[in-house]
Every structure is written in structure tokens, then in C-alpha cells.
Amino acid sequence: xxxxxxxxxxxxxxxxxxxxxxxxxxxxxxxxxxxxxxxxxxxxxxxxxxxxxxxxxxxxxxxxxxxxxxxxxxxxxxxxxxxxxxxxxxxxxxxxxxxxxxxxxxxxxxxxxxxxxxxxxxxxxxxxxxxxxxxxxxxxxxxxxxxxxxxxxxxxxxxxxxxxxxxxxxxxxxxxxxxxxxxxxxxxxxxxxxxxxxxxxxxxxxxxxxxxxxxxxxxxxxxxxxxxxxxxxxxxxxxxxxxxxxxxxxxxxxxxxxxxxxxxxxxxxxxxxxxxxxxxxxxxxxxxxxxxxxxxxxxxxxxxxx
Amino acid sequence: xxxxxxxxxxxxxxxxxxxxxxxxxxxxxxxxxxxxxxxxxxxxxxxxxxxxxxxxxxxxxxxxxxxxxxxxxxxxxxxxxxxxxxxxxxxxxxxxxxxxxxxxxxxxxxxxxxxxxxxxxxxxxxxxxxxxxxxxxxxxxxxxxxxxxxxxxxxxxxxxxxxxxxxxxxxxxxxxxxxxxxxxxxxxxxxxxxxxxxxxxxxxxxxxxxxxxxxxxxxxxxxxxxxxxxxxxxxxxxxxxxxxxxxxxxxxxxxxxxxxxxxxxxxxxxxxxxxxxxxxxxxxxxxxxxxxxxxxxxxxxxxxxxxxxxxxxxxxxxxxxxxxxxxxxxxxxxxxxxxxxxxxxxxxxxxxxxxxxxxxxxxxxxxxxxxxxxxxxxxxxxxxxxxxxxxxxxxxxxxxxxxxxxxxxxxxxxxxxxxxxxxxxxxxxxxxxxxxxxxxxxxxxxxxxxxxxxxx
Numbered sequence: 235x236x237x238x239x240x241x242x243x244x245x246x247x248x249x250x251x252x253x254x255x256x257x258x259x260x261x262x263x264x265x266x267x268x269x270x271x272x273x274x275x276x277x278x279x280x281x282x283x284x285x286x287x288x289x290x291x292x293x294x295x296x297x298x299x300x301x302x303x304x305x306x307x308x309x310x311x312x313x314x315x316x317x318x319x320x321x322x323x324x325x326x327x328x329x330x331x332x333x334x335x336x337x338x339x340x341x342x343x344x345x346x347x348x349x350x351x352x353x354x355x356x357x358x359x360x361x362x363x364x365x366x367x368x369x370x371x372x373x374x375x376x377x378x379x380x381x382x383x384x385x386x387x388x389x390x391x392x393x394x395x396x397x398x399x400x401x402x403x404x405x406x407x408x409x410x411x412x413x414x415x416x417x418x419x420x421x422x423x424x425x426x427x428x429x430x431x432x433x434x435x436x437x438x439x440x441x442x443x444x445x446x447x448x449x450x451x452x453x454x455x456x457x458x459x460x461x462x463x464x465x466x467x468x469x470x471x472x473x474x475x476x477x478x479x480x481x482x483x484x485x486x487x488x489x490x491x492x493x494x495x496x497x498x499x500x501x502x503x504x505x506x507x508x509x510x511x512x513x514x515x516x517x518x519x520x521x522x523x524x525x526x527x528x529x530x531x532x533x534x535x536x537x538x539x540x
Numbered sequence: 541x542x543x544x545x546x547x548x549x550x551x552x553x554x555x556x557x558x559x560x561x562x563x564x565x566x567x568x569x570x571x572x573x574x575x576x577x578x579x580x581x582x583x584x585x586x587x588x589x590x591x592x593x594x595x596x597x598x599x600x601x602x603x604x605x606x607x608x609x610x611x612x613x614x615x616x617x618x619x620x621x622x623x624x625x626x627x628x629x630x631x632x633x634x635x636x637x638x639x640x641x642x643x644x645x646x647x648x649x650x651x652x653x654x655x656x657x658x659x660x661x662x663x664x665x666x667x668x669x670x671x672x673x674x675x676x677x678x679x680x681x682x683x684x685x686x687x688x689x690x691x692x693x694x695x696x697x698x699x700x701x702x703x704x705x706x707x708x709x710x711x712x713x714x715x716x717x718x719x720x721x722x723x724x725x726x727x728x729x730x731x732x733x734x735x736x737x738x739x740x741x742x743x744x745x746x747x748x749x750x751x752x753x754x755x756x757x758x759x760x761x762x763x764x765x766x767x768x769x770x771x772x773x774x775x776x777x778x779x780x781x782x783x784x785x786x787x788x789x790x791x792x793x794x795x796x797x798x799x800x801x802x803x804x805x806x807x808x809x810x811x812x813x814x815x816x817x818x819x820x821x822x823x824x825x826x827x828x829x830x831x832x833x834x835x836x837x838x839x840x841x842x843x844x845x846x847x848x849x850x851x852x853x854x855x856x857x858x859x860x861x862x863x864x865x866x867x868x869x870x871x872x873x874x875x876x877x878x879x880x881x882x883x884x885x886x887x888x889x890x891x892x893x894x895x896x897x898x899x900x901x902x903x904x905x906x907x908x909x910x911x912x913x914x915x916x917x918x919x920x921x922x923x924x925x926x927x928x929x930x931x932x933x934x935x936x937x938x939x940x941x942x943x944x945x946x947x948x949x950x951x952x953x954x955x956x957x958x959x960x961x962x963x964x965x966x967x968x969x970x971x972x973x974x975x976x977x978x979x980x981x982x983x984x985x986x987x988x989x990x991x992x993x994x995x996x
Contacts, residue, residue, distance in 0.1 A: 269749050283572045289588040290576070317568045326960045333967035335748070336695065340907045343900045344959025351953040356573045362586060468896070472760065479753055510768040517757035517764075524754050525742045 236381045239374070241505045242498070247389045247458065249497025250396040254451035255474035256481070256489035257403070258444030264420045264484040265440050266331065271342035272322060274471010275349035276445055280315035280452030281462040282353055285362055287311060288456070300367055304391075304457065311449040319445030320438055328434070346467070354464040363461040392454045399450060400490060403443075407486060416440060420484070469513070473500075476520045482533020491531060555610040562606040566599045574598055641915060648676075648821060652814055661810050668813050670929050673820055673885060677878055678925045680824040682905040682917040684874030687831055689903065690912035691840065692867035693847030694744075695752040697899050698759025701739070702732040702872035704766060704894035706879025711779045711889055712772070721785035721884050725877060732876025733869040740868035744861055759899055766891040778890025785884050787815060816885050823881060827874045828914055834870070843867050844912075897952075901925075904959050910969025919970055923962075928955050 255277050262270040287310040291297040297306075326345050330337045368391070371384040407413035415436045418426040427433045455470070456462050477496040481488025496516055503515040523530070575595040581587040651672055656664040681703065688696045709728040713719050719727075743754045766773045773779070784792065792799045792812035800807035834840040842863045845853050854860055883889050905924055909916030931954065934947040962970075 263749075269752065279573070286572045286576045286578065286588065289578065289586065293588055314568060314572055317565065321565060321569055326964070329964045330967050336689075336907050336911070337963055337967040339695075339749075339752075340904050341960050341963040343904060344956045344963065347897065347900070347952055347956030348960065349956075351950075351956060353573060355949055355953055357578055360580070362578050364586060472756070472896075475753060476757065479750070483749075511764070514761050514764045514768075517761050520757050521743065521754050521761075524746055524750055528746055528750055 236375065236383050237505060239383045240381075241501045243383070243385055243389060245498035245501035246494060247392050247497070248501060249477075249494035250392050251451045251455055251458070251493075252470065252474045252477045252496050253490040253493025254396060254399070254447045254454075255470060256477040256493045257486060258448050259475050259478040260481070260483055260486060260489040261416075261440050261444050263478070265416060265437055266327075266338075267335075268327065268338045269342065269475070270327075270444075271339065271471075272326075272345040272349055273444065273448060274469075274474065275346045275467035276315060276319050276322070277448040277452050277455075277470060277474075278462070278464065278467030279318055279349055279353060280311050280445070280449035281456045281466065282357060282362075282452075282464075283314045284308075284311040284449070284453040284456050285364065285462055288364060304367075304453070308450065308453050311453050312446040315445045315449035315452070316442040319441045319448075323438060323441040328437075331437075346471075350464050350467055357464065359464060361461050361463040364456070366460050367457055388458055392458065395450065395454065399447065403447070404486070406443075412436070412439060473513075473516055476516060480520060480523050480530055482530025484534070485530065485532045488530055488532035555607065558610060559603050559607045563599055563603040566602040567595070570595055570598045644915070644918070645825075648672075652817055656810075661808050665808075665810050665813050668810075668817050670932070671926055672817050673813070674929060675922055675925045676817070676820040676824050677882060678902065678905060678921040679918050680820065680827050680878045681875060681902045682909065682921050683824065683827040683831060683914060684871050684878065685902050685906050686909075686912065686914065686917050687834075687843070687874070688867050688871035689906045690909075690917070691831075691835070691847065692843040692864060693911075694864060694867060695748065695903070696755045696868070696871065697752045697896075697903060698739075698755035698757070698762070699871070699875060699902055700894045700896070700899040701759040701762035702736055702875035703879040703882070703898070704762055704891075705732045705735050705872075706876030707883040707889050707893070708766065708773065708779075708879075709876070710880035710883045711782045714783045714884075715779065715781070718783075720789075721783070721880070725880050728880035729873040729876040732879065733873035736869040736872025737865055740865050744864040744868065756896065756899070759896060763891050763894050763896075766894065773891075776890060776892075778888055778892070780888045782883050782887050782889065784812065784887060785815070785819065816881075820881055820885075823877050827877075830870075831914065839863065839866055847912075901955075908959070908962050908966075908969055910966075910971040913969065913971040916969055916971030923970075924955065924958070927958065928952075 255273065258273050258276075259270060262268060262273070284307050287307045288303065291303045291306060297303045322345055326341045327338050330341055368387045371386040374383045374385055407416065415426070415431045416439075418429070418431050419433055419436050423433050426436075452462075455466075473496055474493065477492035478489045479492070480495060481490070481492025496519075499519055500512050500516050504512045507515070575591060577589045577591055578586055579589060652664065652668050655667045655672075659667060681699070685696065685699050688694050688699070706728040709731045710721070710724050713724050713727065714721070739755075739758050743751060743758075746754060767775055769775075786792070787799050790797070790799050790802055792809075792815065794807045795801065798807065799805075799811050805811070831840075835844070842853070842858050843866075845856075845858065846860060846863055846867075850860060853863075882893070886893075901924065905920045906917055908924070909918070909920035928951050931947050931951045937947050
């Protein structure tokens with residue numbers, strides 16, 4: 235029981251991070267029907283930006299309050315990652331909009347290779363580790379066998395941040411003019427443009443929001459694991475995409491639900507079966523869900539039109 | 541921003557304003573990752589340094605590039621677009637297209653001889669191996685995947701799984717049962733095709749991006765199993781000492797019963813390289829021949845019809861599941877051939893060789909080649925693989941940038957950048973016209989803009 239509870243806590247934390255990345259995939263797919271393969275690498279770049287901002291604050295400026303440092307790091311990472319993703323969309327995807335279906339996908343694959351190698355060349359291939367942050371934990375229950383179920387402040391911070399962002403994001407998409415424009419572009423770009431929606435700008439803003447959420451995930455990833463390397467974009471990226479598909483691609487609550495599910499599956503599988511095959515478990519579940527429920531858990535069924 | 545630049549004279553204040561914005565954006569983009577650098581100090585703690593000079597250089601280059609674009613390139617492009625109307629390909633180009641295939645075939649057959657004449661034996665081993673064999677493997681993989689992606693229109697992002705199946709089939713069977721290369725080559729192909737059917741059966745009801753992501757997941761599953769199933773695959777350490785192909789039972793080594801000794805020649809590693817070159821050349825030609833023939837069969841026509849419109853196919857009574865499965869199995873079989881050849885050539889395989897990057901590279905080759913065009917795929921493979929290989933040869937750059945400069949570390953960086961640039965330059969691929977396999981009176985190439993892409 236203690237193991238179960240502990241894994242539940244860990245799984246929800248991991249799932250929150252996947253969920254935030256998955257929103258980026260699902261939004262971009264929803265609005266321009268493109269699998270943004272570089273999104274995982276944008277997440278990795280954001281973790282590096284967070285790392286550098288954190289080092290500037292703590293090593294050079296001598297900021298001692300960790301909460302303040304984290305807050306500034308988060309803002310800097312969100313702003314600069316948004317700029318990166320805006321530039322990527324502008325340079326690599328916009329010229330291909332309206333081109334044939336595979337062109338943006340291949341461009342995104344190229345961009346993904348470029349980003350991870352750019353970081354490798356610019357910052358070196360080694361893992362970058364920072365001293366652990368927020369080491370305090372709350373002991374929830376003490377098991378008879380001496381196995382304590384602990385909930386760390388880091389995990390609470392990740393949950394709270396994810397929840398707050400999701401509420402803000404939900405408000406943005408359902409209640410504001412921008413959200414309405416996004417949903418309009420999702421349904422019919424040409425019609426939206428005719429009715430006065432600036433499609434290019436809306437798509438740009440979508441990429442910016444996706445990057446900002448990925449940056450939150452990247453900062454939390456750095457804070458939670460304390461280490462990041464140029465290769466860390468690929469696997470979380472694929473898993474977040476899996477989460478988006480699992481939840482129903484194009485559906486925002488689906489992305490979060492999928493992220494949490496993937497996080498839980500992965501941690502429980504590692505705890506109860508074999509840590510070696512945790513990724514195999516996640517991918518197998520993706521394949522099974524796709525076969526029996528191709529539209530995902532919360533997605534709309536795909537209607538074939540002639 | 542650039543589309544509405546007037547053809548006459550660039551508007552200078554606006555150009556400068558744009559350049560200013562570009563500089564600002566470039567500064568923001570490169571500030572964290574170029575302006576600062578993280579490293580381990582003596583006590584192995586993470587430390588931070590600055591590289592303002594490099595950052596300034598990046599920003600300057602990008603800003604100057606933007607200025608050059610607005611002042612020189614954009615007006616030029618606008619003029620060019622205004623004067624040349626799009627139309628039929630010129631007579632010269634159609635004439636060229638007729639001759640390029642026979643010429644290319646002749647060239648690859650005599651390529652080793654040309655290299656040998658130019659560089660001598662030592663250089664020939666390197667040039668035939670790094671450029672000839674390496675590129676031909678990707679040409680073959682590209683042609684194999686072309687059946688799945690280019691002809692049947694199914695996006696397969698896990699193609700490398702079948703390549704891995706072929707390689708491991710050969711490696712394990714040859715090591716454990718002592719079977720020869722030419723015995724195992726068809727067997728590896730059959731096994732890979734079998735895996736293609738096995739994986740294809742459940743997923744082929746999916747369409748488009750869903751299919752892509754499930755095939756990607758399968759590719760990763762196969763790789764993870766290769767890593768973790770240590771008793772059979774030896775995990776990360778890989779399988780070494782894989783038997784090399786022999787010339788009708790005569791091995792290519794320096795012993796008395798080796799190839800050189802039997803034929804009374806002086807021993808050099810060149811003979812094996814040449815032998816391998818012609819094997820992969822034959823395999824690639826086989827792939828091309830089978831594909832060209834299949835296109836004329838009902839199944840090939842069904843593939844292409846499927847690519848254009850799946851619903852129409854179903855309405856006309858084509859069994860789409862079987863059609864997709866045959867495409868999948870065919871593609872997988874050629875990947876299996878290529879995989880067993882790869883294992884035999886390397887003598888060592890590990891899961892490192894079968895990452896998603898390989899799948900992505902092959903898909904990029906097919907799409908850049910212009911989906912469905914055999915010649916385009918071959919050109920794309922030469923450009924992409926030959927281009928990255930040639931970066932290994934740029935040692936003279938060390939004299940310009942200093943001894944610590946290592947061009948090979950920029951290989952994948954440039955590779956990724958090149959994919960993006962090529963895609964923007966030619967979104968439809970290098971050879972974007974469609975050559976129909978059925979025609980009424982004369983064969984006319986169809987410009988790609990007119991060909992509709994299905995959702996396969």
C-alpha cells in the first residue's frame with residue numbers, strides 16, 4: 235500500500251510534466267494539423283535556458299531565496315523559449331503552410347535534429363547537473379516495514395503550478411477573443427480569415443503558448459531531476475506526444491489526462507514489473523489504445539469526408 | 541514581411557527597421573545558449589562562463605544576412621517571379637530526363653574503377669566504402685521505404701525496426717548456426733517481411749499521423765527490446781564478430797585459402813570492399829527493378845490509387861487492408877535485405893545503429909526526393925548522406941579555425957539544418973513530377989501541384 239501511494243505521487247508529478255508538454259503538441263496539431271516533432275527539443279532547450287538563468291541568479295547575482303530564484307527562472311525561460319518557438323514557426327513551418335501534408339512534418343524532424351545538435355555543440359554533450367533544490371519533504375505515513383510515503387515540496391510545487399496554469403489556460407481558450415480565434419482557425423482557416431481572424435498571428439500565438447507551457451515543464455524537469463542533457467528532448471517529447479494521442483489529439487483536457495496516465499503507467503510499471511521495459515509499456519499502451527480507440531479517450535471521432 | 545517588397549527599389553528606412561528587429565530577435569534567441577556556456581570546474585561543480593564575442597558574431601552575421609536579403613535577394617526574387625511564368629518543363633529537361641537514368645546506372649557500375657584510377661588502392665577503400673557503400677545502403681532503404689511512403693502513401697516512422705530485424709536475423713543466425721550470407725539474405729528478408737505483416741496487421745486501420753505515431757512506437761519498442769533482451773541480443777554491447785560474406789565460400793582474408801591467395805593476387809582489403817559494393821549495388825537494383833515492375837501490376841496500381849484517395853479505393857472494391865499490408869511487407873523485406881547486408885559489412889551491430897534518427901533520415905530522404913520518384917530518392921540520398929560524409933573530410937578547415945576545430949561535430953547540426961532548408965526550397969521534393977504508370981497515348985509527367993495527396 236505504501237509503495238502504491240508513493241508511486242501514485244511520483245506518477246502524478248511525472249504526468250504533470252508530460253501533460254504540459256502534451257498540450258503543446260495537441261494545440262499545434264489542432265490548429266494546423268501538424269505533428270510538431272521539434273516540440274520535445276523545444277522543451278529541452280527551455281530546460282537549458284532555465285539552467286543558465288538559474289546559474290546566473292545563484293552564482294553571479296547571489297540570490298539566496300529559492301522561491302524568488304525559481305520565479306524569475308520560470309519567467310525568463312517562458313519568455314525566451316516562446317521567442318525560440320516563434321522564430322522556429324516563422325522560419326521553418328510558415329513557408330510550408332498550405333503545402334502538402336508531409337512537408338511541415340519533415341521540416342519539424344529536421345528542426346528537431348538541428349536543435350538537439352545545436353545545444354550539444356553550444357553547451358557540450360555532458361549531463362548538466364545542479365545541486366538539489368527544495369529537499370524538504372512531508373512524511374505522510376510511516377509504513378510498518380519502515381517504508382515512508384513522502385511528498386516533497388518540489389512535487390507540491392509542480393502540482394500547484396500545473397493546476398494554476400491549466401486553469402489560466404482553460405480560461406484563455408474558452409473565454410477570450412484569442413481562444414475564440416484559435417478555435418475558429420482549428421475548424422476552418424479560410425473561413426476564419428474571411429471573417430477577419432488573422433490566421434498567421436493566431437498560429438504564431440499558439441506556438442508561443444505551446445512553448446511557454448513547455449518552458450514551465452522544462453523548468454520543473456530541471457528542478458525535479460536536477461540534471462539535463464541535450465538528448466533529453468527526444469524521449470519526453472515522444473512520450474508527451476503519446477500522451478496527447480492517448481487523450482485524443484486536439485483535445486486539451488485529453489492532453490492532460492493522457493499525460494497523467496502515461497506518467498502513472500510508467501512509474502507503476504517501473505515499480506511493479508521492470509524498469510527496463512517502462513518505455514515499452516508506455517508505447518505498447520499507445521499502440522493498443524490506437525487500435526481499439528483511434529480517436530483517443532476524449533477526442534472527437536474522425537469523420538471521413540469525401 | 542518580405543512578400544510585398546516592391547520590385548523597383550527597396551525602401552531603405554523599412555529595411556533598416558527590419559534589420560534592427562532581426563538583430564534584436566537574434567540577440568534574444570542566442571543570448572542564453574551562445575552568450576553563456578556551462579562547464580564543470582576543477583571541483584566538478586557546474587560553472588558559468590560568457591562568450592560575448594561569439595554572440596556578437598552570431599547577431600552580426602544574421603543581421604547582415606537579413607540586410608543582404610532585403611537589399612539584394614528579395615528584389616531579385618520579385619523580379620524573377622514577375623518575368624518567368626510557370627509552364628511546361630523545357631525540351632532540354634525532358635531530353636535530359638530520358639538519359640539520366642542509363643547514365644547514372646553506368647556511372648555507379650564503373651564508380652569503383654574511376655575511384656581506383658584517381659586515388660590508388662588506399663584511397664579507393666575509403667571512397668568506395670564511405671561514399672559508395674554507405675550511400676547505396678541509404679538509396680536501397682530509401683527505395684524500400686518509397687514503396688510504403690511514396691507509392692502507398694502510408695507514413696512509416698518506424699522503418700528502421702525492419703532494418704534492425706534484418707541485421708539481427710543475419711547476425712544471430714550466422715553466428716549461432718554458421719549459415720552463409722547468401723543463404724541468410726532471403727531469410728532475413730522473409731523474417732523482416734513477416735514482422736512487417738505482424739506489426740502492420742493491427743495498425744493499418746489507422747490513417748495518416750496516427751499510423752505514423754504507432755509505427756514510431758513500434759520502432760522504439762523493437763529498439764528497446766534489442767537493448768533489454770540481453771541473453772539474446774547482448775544489449776548495448778551489441779554483437780561482434782559477425783561472419784563476413786564469402787566469395788562462393790572463399791573468405792576475403794590474408795590466409796592461404798583467402799581470396800587473394802587463391803586467385804594469385806596480392807592481399808589488400810580492397811577486394812572485400814569491391815565485393816560488398818557490388819552486392820549492395822545488385823540489391824539496390826533489385827529493389828528498383830521490383831518496384832518498377834510492381835507498379836505495373838494490379839497491386840502497384842492499387843497502392844498508388846490508395847495514396848491518392850482511400851475512400852474511392854474502397855468504393856471501387858479494392859481490399860485496402862491487404863493492399864496496405866503488401867506495401868508494408870514489401871518495404872519491410874527490402875529493409876531486411878539492407879539490414880543483413882549492413883550487419884555483414886560492419887561485422888558488428890548494436891542498438892545504437894537503429895535509433896529513431898535513422899528512421900527520420902530515411903523518411904527525409906524519401907520526402908526530399910519527391911515521394912514516389914526513384915531518381916529523386918537516389919539524388920536525395922546522395923545529397924544527404926554524401927553531404928554528411930564529406931564533412932568528415934574537411935580537415936583543411938582546421939587550418940582556418942585552429943586545431944581544436946572539429947568539423948565532424950557539426951555533421952548532424954548541418955544535416956538537420958539542410959533538411960529544413962531543402963524542405964522550404966522544394967516542399968514537394970527534388971523531383972516533384974509524377975510519372976503515370978497508365979496512360980492513353982503518350983506519357984506526360986504530371987506537375988506535383990496538380991497531384992492530390994490522400995490521407996493514407
